[in-house]
Amino acid sequence: MAHHHVTSSDIAINGDHxxxxxxxxxxxxxxxxxxxxxxxxxxxxxxxxxxxxxxxYAYSWEFAFYIFxxxxxxxxxxxxxxxxxxxxxxxxxxxxxxxxxxxxPWLFLFxxxxxxxxxxxxxxxxxxxxxxxxxxxxxxLHHADHLLYNKYWFMNLPFWYGRVAFYFIAFSAVIIGHRRxxxxxxxxxxxxxxxxxxxxxxxxxxxxxxxxTITFTGFDFAMGLDYKWFSTMWGVYLFAGxxxxxxxxxxxxCTWLKSKGHLKHVVGPEHFHIMGKLMFAFTTFWAYVxxxxxxxxxxxxxxxxTSYFLIRNTGNxxxxxxxxxxxxxxxxxxxxLQAWLKKNxxxxxxxxxxxxxxxxxxxxxxxxPERGISLGNIDPKTFGEIQVSIPGAFWGxxxxxxxxxxxxxxxxxxxxxxxxxxxNRDPRILESANVSx
Amino acid sequence: MSTTRKRVYGYLAEFKSAxxxxxxxxxxxxxxxxxxxxxxxxxxxGLDGAMGMKRSILPWFVFFGGMTGTATAFALAYTxxxxxxxxxxxxxxxxxxxxxAFFPIMFELTILFSGFTVLFGLLALMxxxxxNHPLFASRQFHRATDDGFFIAIEARDxxxxxxGTRDLLASIGGANIELVEEEDA
Numbered sequence: 062m063a064h065h066h067v068t069s070s071d072i073a074i075n076g077d078h079x080x081x082x083x084x085x086x087x088x089x090x091x092x093x094x095x096x097x098x099x100x101x102x103x104x105x106x107x108x109x110x111x112x113x114x115x116x117x118y119a120y121s122w123e124f125a126f127y128i129f130x131x132x133x134x135x136x137x138x139x140x141x142x143x144x145x146x147x148x149x150x151x152x153x154x155x156x157x158x159x160x161x162x163x164x165x166p167w168l169f170l171f172x173x174x175x176x177x178x179x180x181x182x183x184x185x186x187x188x189x190x191x192x193x194x195x196x197x198x199x200x201x202l203h204h205a206d207h208l209l210y211n212k213y214w215f216m217n218l219p220f221w222y223g224r225v226a227f228y229f230i231a232f233s234a235v236i237i238g239h240r241r242x243x244x245x246x247x248x249x250x251x252x253x254x255x256x257x258x259x260x261x262x263x264x265x266x267x268x269x270x271x272x273x274t275i276t277f278t279g280f281d282f283a284m285g286l287d288y289k290w291f292s293t294m295w296g297v298y299l300f301a302g303x304x305x306x307x308x309x310x311x312x313x314x315c316t317w318l319k320s321k322g323h324l325k326h327v328v329g330p331e332h333f334h335i336m337g338k339l340m341f342a343f344t345t346f347w348a349y350v351x352x353x354x355x356x357x358x359x360x361x362x363x364x365x366x367t368s369y370f371l372i373r374n375t376g377n378x379x380x381x382x383x384x385x386x387x388x389x390x391x392x393x394x395x396x397x398l399q400a401w402l403k404k405n406x407x408x409x410x411x412x413x414x415x416x417x418x419x420x421x422x423x424x425x426x427x428x429x430p431e432r433g434i435s436l437g438n439i440d441p442k443t444f445g446e447i448q449v450s451i452p453g454a455f456w457g458x459x460x461x462x463x464x465x466x467x468x469x470x471x472x473x474x475x476x477x478x479x480x481x482x483x484x485n486r487d488p489r490i491l492e493s494a495n496v497s498x
Numbered sequence: 499m500s501t502t503r504k505r506v507y508g509y510l511a512e513f514k515s516a517x518x519x520x521x522x523x524x525x526x527x528x529x530x531x532x533x534x535x536x537x538x539x540x541x542x543x544g545l546d547g548a549m550g551m552k553r554s555i556l557p558w559f560v561f562f563g564g565m566t567g568t569a570t571a572f573a574l575a576y577t578x579x580x581x582x583x584x585x586x587x588x589x590x591x592x593x594x595x596x597x598x599a600f601f602p603i604m605f606e607l608t609i610l611f612s613g614f615t616v617l618f619g620l621l622a623l624m625x626x627x628x629x630n631h632p633l634f635a636s637r638q639f640h641r642a643t644d645d646g647f648f649i650a651i652e653a654r655d656x657x658x659x660x661x662g663t664r665d666l667l668a669s670i671g672g673a674n675i676e677l678v679e680e681e682d683a
Binding site: 355356362398400497 | 557
């Protein structure tokens with residue numbers, strides 16, 4: 062109990078608002094980068110620079126889009142978990158996670174290229190086979206590709222589009238609803254506890270929506286790149302990465318806000334200690350699940366499954382996979398064992414940035430190795446024969462990542478500036494501010 | 499023999515509440531005592547900080563215990579599966595590259611050895627199990643498991659003095675101060 066005991070006199074009565082002038086520079090720069098990148102991307106997707114860059118850039122876009130999709134989904138998971146478990150420690154950081162989660166509806170804009178048949182032509186081969194069908198699709202598949210015939214109940218175009226609509230409508234409704242409920246409390250003269258109970262009630266079934274979203278976005282956007290391949294651990298694997306890295310983003314945002322003088326009395330070393338512990342737990346969980354996936358596939362030795370790791374253990378991809386073992390698990394595991402480090406916001410933020418870099422590598426290895434193979438299959442004249450990686454396509458990856466990343470930062474700062482940075486009239490804010498573990 | 503000199507264990511003082519115990523512990527810590535302890539019916543949050551206790555060395559034991567477990571498991575699996583009796587299963591390699599198959603047992607033994615290290619390391623650091631404790635000679639001390647909050651300062655402490663320590667305990671709110679002597683050996 063070395064720190065000052067927080068009383069209600071320390072809580073800002075009208076909330077702790079972000080000063081717009083102090084962040085306008087970052088916000089403007091991020092907005093301009095996102096806008097320029099989007100314009101260039103639109104030109105690429107409309108085919109101005111030719112089919113080669115259009116095809117390779119489709120994969121870059123898929124990679125960047127999916128990695129930034131996982132972070133708001135994970136942040137929403139933390140909000141839901143916080144409500145449903147009736148936790149009090151996280152009241153002061155809950156708003157931060159709501160703000161990160163609120164980026165999710167905006168990401169629909171960036172999913173639009175992936176919904177266009179001209180772009181899907183390069184990404185999802187099963188759609189090409191479906192679209193090439195004449196007459197009854199199912200009957201056609203019966204003769205063309207029996208695997209797709211058997212998977213038709215799940216892999217068919219109307220259902221695919223319906224699922225994408227479900228993610229963006231249902232899950233956006235979850236996060237927007239929770240944020241609205243939470244924000245309305247800041248100005249209510251008689252906050253009471255009814256919002257708490259309502260938030261708890263409306264957090265149980267959304268956890269199912271969350272599970273469906275993280276699993277099936279993974280199926281539809283990432284696993285669908287190779288329709289023959291499947292993994293039974295895929296959803297859990299993506300969930301582990303999403304939960305870990307949304308927590309990392311939360312740590313970074315809290316540290317950044319504290320460095321600007323916000324969250325002064327309500328977020329302290331103890332909160333960072335808890336968030337660091339959760340990061341540590343999910344680092345371990347990620348390793349556990351990722352190895353489980355590898356192990357199941359390695360042991361079973363089924364052709365359809367092993368292709369994933371065969372591709373990623375060919376050539377220099379193998380270096381990336383080995384780097385993932387040590388960089389995503391061993392190093393953060395040993396570093397995050399330190400309790401004093403988890404109580405230091407700046408050091409924990411460095412670890413969080415490092416974790417995010419590893420998350421990028423992780424998702425790069427999920428998406429990009431498929432590129433040389435698929436494009437070589439679809440159009441060897443333009444992209445060359447099937448190869449390990451397409452030379453020169455790397456610049457597109459950077460462009461797509463910077464574009465969507467800048468947009469993510471822009472929408473996040475915009476969300477942070479809209480309302481108080483912590484729920485200042487939550488009945489449990491003092492309990493949260495004085496937490497010690 | 500009835501005239502044997504009894505060894506003095508130290509002073510025992512009762513405090514009326516958990517917060518009184520907490521504040522008393524802070525004062526004894528600031529007075530520079532090292533060999534003393536608090537006794538309460540339930541854990542008191544932050545008391546370790548109030549007593550000025552350093553972090554335990556146990557995590558280090560556990561870390562290296564766990565590493566020992568990993569190494570043991572790897573050595574066991576590697577020796578049996580690669581060195582002594584290599585078995586080809588599904589054309590998997592019979593060299594160090596078959597290590598994924600060893601991971602489950604490496605994981606399990608890491609946890610087993612860590613668990614054992616926690617248990618036995620904790621017992622060793624607490625000097626448990628023991629048959630008796632000098633404080634059991636005190637008649638009031640059994641209330642430490644019911645509703646009593648006690649602080650005992652040992653005579654082994656270099657700062658201990660027969661009068662000064664008693665006065666210190668009295669000044670910080672200790673009641674029922676008694677000099678606990680060890681029972682006949």
